[in-house]
Amino acid sequence: MFEVKVVNLEAELIRQCCKGDRKAQFMVYEKYSKAMYNVAIRMTGNTQEAEDILQDAFLTAFMKIKQFRQETGLAIWIRRIVINRCIDLIRKRKVEFSEIDNIPDIPEEEEPKVVDPEVIHKAIKQLPSGARTIITLHLLEGYTHKEIAEMIGVNESTSKTQFHRAKQLLIKKIKVHEHEIRE
Amino acid sequence: MNMKSGNEFENKVRAKRQMMDLDEPDDSRIWSGIETRLSFYYQRRRRVLISGLAVAASIVLLISIALFTQINKDSGLLSFSSGEMSEFKKQEKQYKALVNDKKEQIERKDIDQEIIDYYKTDLAILDSLYQYCLKELNENGYNERTVMILLDTYEKRIRIYDRINIENQKLINSKQDESKVLL
Numbered sequence: 001m002f003e004v005k006v007v008n009l010e011a012e013l014i015r016q017c018c019k020g021d022r023k024a025q026f027m028v029y030e031k032y033s034k035a036m037y038n039v040a041i042r043m044t045g046n047t048q049e050a051e052d053i054l055q056d057a058f059l060t061a062f063m064k065i066k067q068f069r070q071e072t073g074l075a076i077w078i079r080r081i082v083i084n085r086c087i088d089l090i091r092k093r094k095v096e097f098s099e100i101d102n103i104p105d106i107p108e109e110e111e112p113k114v115v116d117p118e119v120i121h122k123a124i125k126q127l128p129s130g131a132r133t134i135i136t137l138h139l140l141e142g143y144t145h146k147e148i149a150e151m152i153g154v155n156e157s158t159s160k161t162q163f164h165r166a167k168q169l170l171i172k173k174i175k176v177h178e179h180e181i182r183e
Numbered sequence: 184m185n186m187k188s189g190n191e192f193e194n195k196v197r198a199k200r201q202m203m204d205l206d207e208p209d210d211s212r213i214w215s216g217i218e219t220r221l222s223f224y225y226q227r228r229r230r231v232l233i234s235g236l237a238v239a240a241s242i243v244l245l246i247s248i249a250l251f252t253q254i255n256k257d258s259g260l261l262s263f264s265s266g267e268m269s270e271f272k273k274q275e276k277q278y279k280a281l282v283n284d285k286k287e288q289i290e291r292k293d294i295d296q297e298i299i300d301y302y303k304t305d306l307a308i309l310d311s312l313y314q315y316c317l318k319e320l321n322e323n324g325y326n327e328r329t330v331m332i333l334l335d336t337y338e339k340r341i342r343i344y345d346r347i348n349i350e351n352q353k354l355i356n357s358k359q360d361e362s363k364v365l366l
Binding site: 055 | 191193199200203212214216220225
């Protein structure tokens with residue numbers, strides 16, 4: 001019963017947003033802005049760009065909300081808009097996903113046993129742009145390598161290789177952070 | 184999306200995904216920008232709708248006149264003399280030149296596609312009405328009322344192209360105002 005009620009609240013919120021109800025729109029913004037902002041900042045690595053993307057994404061969502069089919073939840077739909085905006089920006093910057101190839105072979109690092117979310121978040125933001133994109137999309141947002149390959153215009157095996165290298169870089173950065181904390 | 188694959192480290196990171204949303208956006212600035220841009224969007228939509236309704240109403244009136252007018256060979260309406268015919272051809276030539284000029288102006292500019300799409304149907308209706316009148320003139324000979332309707336389609340087209348220009352300029356102005364507000 002409780003679950004049905006939650007879905008109906010969202011449906012009502014969407015209905016009000018379709019009418020252009022400012023309060024409903026603000027409620028949607030307030031509910032999802034922090035999560036969406038963190039997706040954007042992890043992908044762009046830049047506060048200003050992440051805020052611009054956040055604003056554009058919510059504006060697009062409110063302008064096109066009548067087209068939202070409600071097959072997925074509102075959060076998933078808005079998140080996809082945010083990710084698409086980030087990818088557009090990354091493409092404009094012509095980020096080379098071969099940039100990770102320029103780093104000498106990264107020795108396999110022993111994976112940390114304990115995972116501190118704050119350390120991971122900081123480490124991801126410090127990765128190079130291509131690595132940040134792959135890690136965010138696959139590790140955090142759950143896209144498959146096939147989906148990522150289509151999104152960023154590489155083939156699936158490149159996405160897998162890049163992810164593996166990005167992960168090694170991430171682990172290395174995590175260890176540096178943990179070492180700094182200990183000191 | 185595949186959230187279950189991956190090794191222990193990846194699964195641990197995924198499990199703590201929600202806790203990684205640590206950065207806070209500047210909500211008041213971002214929401215203020217969204218509100219401002221949404222206001223411009225809704226204002227523009229209302230203006231386009233109102234002017235579209237006005238044009239649609241005059242087209243409906245024109246079609247009604249054409250349908251209820253006795254445009255047939257037994258109507259008993261006066262036919263044009265050869266002098267009147269050449270006058271009509273002269274007027275049509277002038278109108279055609281004006282319409283083509285307006286059309287070229289539109290094509291040269293970077294007009295918002297939404298505005299063009301909005302008036303496409305009206306232009307198509309005027310084209311159909313023009314063809315209908317032309318057919319009547321060719322089959323039944325010239326008469327004043329058919330000629331008036333035919334020439335009026337040019338008038339309406341000119342007004343639509345002017346409308347498109349005005350709406351586009353208002354959009355450009357509102358975007359410029361918006362950027363002043365947001366900076």
